Amino acid sequence: MREHHRPMTPGAGFFDEIRAGDDPAMLQEAADRAATLLVRGARDSDDETVVDRVLHLAETEGLETLAQLWAGSPPESLAGSLWRLYVMRAWVYADPTGVAAQFEAGRTRAQVARVVAGVADPPGPDGLRAMVDDVLRGIVRADFADVLLRAAAFARVVATGRAALEAGHEETARMLTLAEQLEAAGHLEMRHELA
16 A cells, blocks of 8 residues: 655745755756645645645745746746746735726626636725635645636736726736736646646
């Protein structure tokens, strides 16, 4: 009989063994390995502590640490996808009222994406924080493709809202790019090609 091993989960010191050093290839390999352990290792855990650790990874390890590891990763990778998800959560928490206004402006123009995103109606600041937390909890509890596609839909509604509010073209384009990147990663994940 095979002995059951508890999956590695994030927590204090999750990234302690990863050092930048002089070799960018080694750093990228370590960053990819950490992303794989996070997404594939914690899957289907019933342990609320694991879910909570994944949700609050950016706060416990620091968004700067995640940036050093994952910000340079291609968007069509696990590491790049995780980076985009954690940045999205940090952004929603930093300006929930502004994000709610942008989502509200886009939700009537992007009906399908609004439904996929799963934001409470009307989309207030608390509803958006709850939605983005639910998306990140999905790293452990849901199919990762669904997580990515839901985040992509949310970003698409916000991009549509930014355009409707006549926000800067650059801001709107960045959010649309984020939506497209997350959606493409979600489709790769459905084909079991996201690594």
